[in-house]
Amino acid sequence: MKVRFDASGEVLVVTGGAHGIGAALARGYAAAGGTVAVLDVSPAEELDGVEGIEQYRTDVSDRDAVLTAVGKIVAAHGRVDALVAGAAVQPRTPVVDTRPEEWRRTLAVNLDGVVWSCQAVLPHMIEQRSGAIVVFASGLAHMGRAEASAYAASKGALIPFAKSLAAEVAGHRVRVNTVFPGVIDTPQFQAANPTGGEREHWERTTGIGTPEDVVGPLLYLLSEAATMTGSTLTRDRAFGKG
Template sequence: MAFDFTGKVIVITGGASGIGAATARATAASGARVAVLDVNDELGQAVADEHENITFYHADVADHDETTTAIAKIVDRTGRLDGLVCCAIVQPLIPVIDMTPDRLRRVLAINVEGVFWACKAAAPVMMRQQSGSIVLFVSGTAEMGKPNSSPYTASKGAVAGFAHTFAKEVQPYGVRVNMLRPGIIDTPQFRGSNPDADYTTLDKPEDVVGPAMFLLSDFATMTNSLLTREGSVPKSPAQVTV
């Protein structure tokens, strides 16, 4: 692997599937002790069973107490926290005119409050260490819009605003906060909100691992920055005939 995370401890919310699971596998293979937080016990434990460096913790990131308790347990067992990757999201297809208070609150609770609570729990540990990297996922839909996805697009705009402010709060303590815009990726959440998409043309969660690991690594010395990944070269490039 290109990155060496030996001795590092990394927490990944929403790590039971999609980009979170792919990042958990890659960072564990690179030497990190990885804690996967998710509400899906079956998938979360399955990811943990794949590698001795991965441990699963049940936690609903929308719940302040559950998230705080899970991260406290991780720090108590490992003694440190070097990386936080916030992948937990929901992306339902709901037009504005069909929105209900409960549906809106649930999306914002997971996508926005979940980021708040995970960062709030992780930051004091990293600040004491005077080191650490936090990776938050944002989306171009927050700028361009997408029909029937108003809660999701609003939540991603909120996360971007949060990231800019939070990065400045923890920067004096040596903690980095950066955003990653992964592009269109074939994940369970994307399939649920895009049932008619051509999945054969989409990038996979593993295609996002490199940028995420870069931001977690010591090579990424910047903070309050956005790494945008909008596409990839084909696996079998076309041949040029001259």
């Protein structure tokens, strides 16, 4: 079966789109004919010059910066159809050693950053009476992980946030869903799992997917085919090495 998504004439904002899953999505959405605005703190040389992809250097924890970037995107393209809020950090620190600055920073990026991104795009989506938002949870929201409490807490908070927002904006025909992408080999995964033993653990238990593995599920959630809102879509495991 061939699957085709048509994003022509549509505009996606993807936060954290310079690397990992967000960068794969940016390429996939542009390949489907859409325009992508990447909001990230770091540049992505490999996305430079890719047709349909623009980069806006933005720290999602800075509400004013996010509002300004989205204002520029709407001024340039006249609309915003989709938001995938992927920007996140995952420090590995025991609770007893966690400094207030690190705790606040993790929640400021992973949780507040999603809220500010939603605030920035929603007025335009509400005016258009259409839009799709996807936020990322994580299996760690349910399982927890030693030395990842701030990350797990931020991801756990996003699930009821997304469900609540979905209820608020359903009447405006804006959909808000949450994705559990599975264990995916990205810079964040590599930094959080630096040893061969950790990698072997995930290979054995869930398999390790590629960023490209998540593009189809994300494009589906952004498409009109996905009529659900307030839902979670879970990729439980990767195919692995077989």
